[in-house]
Amino acid sequence: MVGENSDGKNFGWPTGFFWGTGASSTQCEGAAPASDWHAWELAGKAPKSNDGNGFASRFGEDFEILASLGLTHHRLSIEWARVEPLCGVHDHQAIEHYRTILAKAKQLNIKIWVCLHHFTLPKWFTDLGGFLVEENRNRYWSRHVDFIAETFGDLVAGWQPVNETNYYATAGYLAHGWPPGHNNVDEWLIVNEQIHLATAEAAVRLKKTKKPVASIFGLSTLELLDDQVASHKFAERFYDANWNAGIRLFRDGVLQIGDRKKISRPDLKGSFDMIGFSYYSAHGVRNGKLVPFPESEKQSPLGYAIWPDGLARVLQRLHSELPDTPLLIAEYGIGTDNDTERSDYLTAGLEIVKQFLKTGVDIRGFFHWTAVDNYEWLHGYDLQFGIITSDRTLKPSAEVLRRVAKQ
Template identity: 30%
Template sequence: MDKTSQRRAPDGFLWGSAISAHQTEGNNVNSDVWLLENSVPTVFEEPSGDACDSYHRYLEDFDLAAGLGFNCHRIGIEWARIEPAQGQFSSAALDHYRRALEALHARGLQPIVTFNHFTTPRWFAMRGGFEVADAADLFARFCARVMASMGDLVTYALPFNEANIQRLFALARHFATSGEEVDQMLAAARRATGSPAFSSIMFAPVDLCEPVMVRAQRESYAAIKAERTDVPVGLSLTMQDIQGIGDNNPAELVIASLYGPWLEVGREMDFTGVQTYTRVLVSASGLQRPPAGSEMTGAGYEFCPEALKGTIRLAHERIGKPVFVTESGICTDDDSRRIAFIDRALAAVRECLDDGIDVRSYICWSLLDNFEWTRGYGERFGLVDVDYQTFARTTKPSAIHLAETVRSGMI
């Protein structure tokens, strides 16, 4: 990073890393995704299994985050553990997550709590997931129960992770598995459960799922506020930077396709969670591949940390609420490229701050190498390496590099 161009980070700026429950905890056996991973056929390269065993090793993980000088941590609360059967809430699971939030506070880490990070209880998926109208009420009930148990410890709340994820998959099929393979997997899950309505967030049709999720976002906002009016509740979006090329490009149509009603919903929330990994190029002839010779990440998309600048600005201009960067990161086995990515992403944040945009966090995805959904364990986004046999954690140079920036107080 060019230190001569740095500026002091705003007072109260949040530095941290993120995890999700299913991707790190392990053995989330009552979830819809656990069933899909183990279906025959499946689009998942491998099952999540023990993951990082973070359900038992969360104190070690929080120590790592605190040791890097972070002042916040984004954590997931797993619905399938808390409500493993409809209407049956586990006091033990609620106590577990309360202890986790207490441990974050004890280490000076403000909890940013995600109530749903793609996974749902199996019973919920079997009744049709978010394709069923009353699903919004059931999700809001879950959020209310969590807040009643540990709301005093929640500093920031995100009902959904990337509420518009189905729109990203519909827009850019190269980010997703083919429709036929998904259909076969879902059919297997329906046979296994005897439920013809089985539906899972990541693979649900946007036209059926989205209206219910919009209502669920609003109802969960109200449920969280009913317990604690002072907790900021945000909207997390996947916000890849849509860049138009040449005359008559349909960039605005692509933007509308990616966000649908969510920009309007965001104006009703307290902040926008921006989650950006790359850019999308679009010309008059449609979506374009990255320019010849572009550096590609281990996940197969273009290395473009500067995309964060475009998405922060779009959130600022079209939603108008404070911006929290709730995910920014790179899949790579070359940690020097992670260092470069972080530096250039932070430069993008700095430019937005210089322009007067209210940016309040930089949260790196992810604290740990973890289970990356259909790609399994082959993709590594972590600041910390995980040995999936011994569960040993090893801090990477990129983590130390980010920690030095945090401790400098500069961005």
């Protein structure tokens, strides 16, 4: 897959390596009026997203910039609440608009990977209980997956069905900062179970399009900073919640969330063509409690250390658990207004990927989060993740990606 590299010389990025960026509908287009996030904004629980970074009208310009940088892959989400604002009622104008976006990308030879659920849901779906209700997954979610595949499959290069599968339940049912704003462990366990099943089932259905399907698990590392029993127990719970559920369902066809009954789903074994993940943070545990790690590193505004070396820990663990499975870095980036910091972080991450490729680890691509500065959920527009400003000016960090993508 990679050229002469056993001695570290003559390294070349693999032919066909995916160089890309990622984005989501709500963050770039603003919250859909029929979405749960729009209702959350109206209730004063999140900053107003308005029209995002203007992607809905500037997508052609954005794709041209990405193409000029050699970034030939891009992930976006098709917002369920826009294409089906009422249960069973599809908005054909919204559908045609998304098809226009996808067609423009294809015209510029940008391969689009579509995400079907990037944190937000139609309000009608959440009013029915969302993923807390198994029937909603079986009936409405599966119907939606099939509709998206049939409607957009001809313009799509690949699928990443659910963004950060293992984070959604925590954000909405345990941390209580995101809709529906609950703080209930039993509900968290149920939703965590249902969203893992929804993700893997979507992957199986989307494979019928003959396009590649990747997961997006939000993966962090956890370092034990003492040998206390409480710390070991915390680490066990951490990896069960954030790693083991999705990995074991993929590898073994078995899902178990907490102390809930084990579910055997052999039909979901090997559901993805590659295991994709986002990496943003590392954590430590001391006295049975989560603490920043490494403590010596600068902290992100989101409360975790800016530590690219954690990417290596994630890659190593994933490869050891799934040695024959291709990997995909589906998101990597930092929120900062210091673009020198972003460039350094990006350079360090790329060097880590290079070193793993040299050892023969099958990594298929690298998606930077994000292309254009956008809406960052509860932080509004105060946190910048892009290599391009909202007025479409390239930052120096864009050059870091251009250099490797155009090698």
